Amino acid sequence: MNNEKLKGSLEQVKGEAKEQWGKLTDDHSKESEGKMDKVKGKLKEGYGKVKDELKR
Numbered sequence: 001m002n003n004e005k006l007k008g009s010l011e012q013v014k015g016e017a018k019e020q021w022g023k024l025t026d027d028h029s030k031e032s033e034g035k036m037d038k039v040k041g042k043l044k045e046g047y048g049k050v051k052d053e054l055k056r
Contacts, residue, residue, distance in 0.1 A: 002052055008045030012038050 019034025021027070 002048050004048030004051055005045050006048075008041045008043070008048055011041030011044055013041075015039075015041055 015034045015037030017034070018037055019031050022029070022031025022034055
């Protein structure tokens with residue numbers, strides 16, 4: 001697992017936590033931030049996978 005895939009996974013976990021916190025506190029802004037963080041994390045993880053494939 002390269003650095004980008006790891007960062008992406010962590011970003012997704014952070015996003016999920018923010019989203020759940022936003023739902024719990026009825027904070028739509030935090031919920032949206034969490035969803036965006038999850039999307040950014042998926043993009044980073046995908047970039048890391050592509051990077052790995054290009055190295056082979």
